[in-house]
Amino acid sequence: MKKNVLILPVTLTAMLWLYLLAEMVLRLVLPQLIFPRLELTGVVLLCLAAQVAESYLAPHARHNYLLLLLLGALAFGLLPLGAGFVHWQQALVLAAAGAVALCVTTFLFVSLRHRLDDGQRAPLTPLLAALCLYLAVQPLRGVLL
Amino acid sequence: MKVKEYVPALGAVLLAALLLTAVSFALRGMQEERSRAALEQQLTLLLPGSTDFTHRSGDGHLVQALYEGQTGTVARVRCPGYVYDVELLVAVGEEGTVTGLTVWDAHETVGLGSDILTDHTFLAQFLTTDGTAEVGEEIRPISGATVSSRAVSRCVGAAVSAITGVDVPSQATPWGDAP
Numbered sequence: 001m002k003k004n005v006l007i008l009p010v011t012l013t014a015m016l017w018l019y020l021l022a023e024m025v026l027r028l029v030l031p032q033l034i035f036p037r038l039e040l041t042g043v044v045l046l047c048l049a050a051q052v053a054e055s056y057l058a059p060h061a062r063h064n065y066l067l068l069l070l071l072g073a074l075a076f077g078l079l080p081l082g083a084g085f086v087h088w089q090q091a092l093v094l095a096a097a098g099a100v101a102l103c104v105t106t107f108l109f110v111s112l113r114h115r116l117d118d119g120q121r122a123p124l125t126p127l128l129a130a131l132c133l134y135l136a137v138q139p140l141r142g143v144l145l
Numbered sequence: 146m147k148v149k150e151y152v153p154a155l156g157a158v159l160l161a162a163l164l165l166t167a168v169s170f171a172l173r174g175m176q177e178e179r180s181r182a183a184l185e186q187q188l189t190l191l192l193p194g195s196t197d198f199t200h201r202s203g204d205g206h207l208v209q210a211l212y213e214g215q216t217g218t219v220a221r222v223r224c225p226g227y228v229y230d231v232e233l234l235v236a237v238g239e240e241g242t243v244t245g246l247t248v249w250d251a252h253e254t255v256g257l258g259s260d261i262l263t264d265h266t267f268l269a270q271f272l273t274t275d276g277t278a279e280v281g282e283e284i285r286p287i288s289g290a291t292v293s294s295r296a297v298s299r300c301v302g303a304a305v306s307a308i309t310g311v312d313v314p315s316q317a318t319p320w321g322d323a324p
Binding site: 020021030074081082 | 150
């Protein structure tokens with residue numbers, strides 16, 4: 001049970017890694033395409049995807065927000081920098097925004113998921129909660145990042 | 146939890162970053178080559194009749210680079226858009242008028258400014274102009290996307306100015322002076 005606290009940072013790293021790797025391959029195959037920037041809505045989408053994965057892997061996982069802040073900043077800062085998509089100044093902004101986004105969405109996601117869960121077996125609750133939050137964050141497109 | 150127990154998660158992040166860096170380095174050469182090929186294909190489309198292009202550096206301001214062909218010159222121009230920069234390839238013929246243009250990079254608002262990528266009627270208005278055409282007068286802007294339309298117009302003006310040497314007044318992109 002103790003290790004459950006690490007599942008969210010690890011699933012986030014996996015999601016971000018897959019996203020960046022897919023973009024690298026697509027940039028190679030289709031160089032003329034314009035790819036969307038990793039902005040706040042994209043960051044939130046990745047956080048929510050990680051939370052949905054965590055919900056299915058470990059439904060009763062606990063969260064250490066200080067740890068999330070630290071590992072979220074490292075993941076959002078180091079991975080896009082390693083992929084060569086951002087300069088270090090942009091990586092710092094992305095790290096700060098990603099860390100905060102991860103903590104805020106985790107808090108909201110867990111709250112919403114528990115509200116939506118009626119006590120019965122409800123396998124789609126995490127997906128529904130993530131969809132609600134993703135729609136709610138749409139007005140923030142182009143803000144901050 | 147003890148600090149020691151965080152090490153696996155920290156290790157996962159560092160390992161993922163390291164792997165991405167390695168893949169990025171491995172693919173960089175191939176990626177640059179393919180990007181260059183894609184750019185050359187666009188240049189050939191924009192300047193029919195030109196096969197070889199000489200690369201020159203831009204003005205250090207809006208014009209990023211110039212590609213001189215046998216039938217004209219293409220300018221790669223970057224102007225501020227609604228949130229992010231808009232990048233265009235603008236072809237100018239021997240007569241000093243625009244013979245072709247395409248949006249090379251843009252991240253404008255989906256459903257509004259992003260139409261500069263697909264609205265051919267809007268882009269076609271710049272053809273045969275000499276860079277002085279203004280949005281709201283000769284150029285009809287995309288509805289609800291005046292800032293993005295002006296960014297395109299500014300790019301075209303800067304391209305013509307850099308290629309012909311004629312000083313073309315550039316329209317301000319900021320929102321305040323929208324028609």
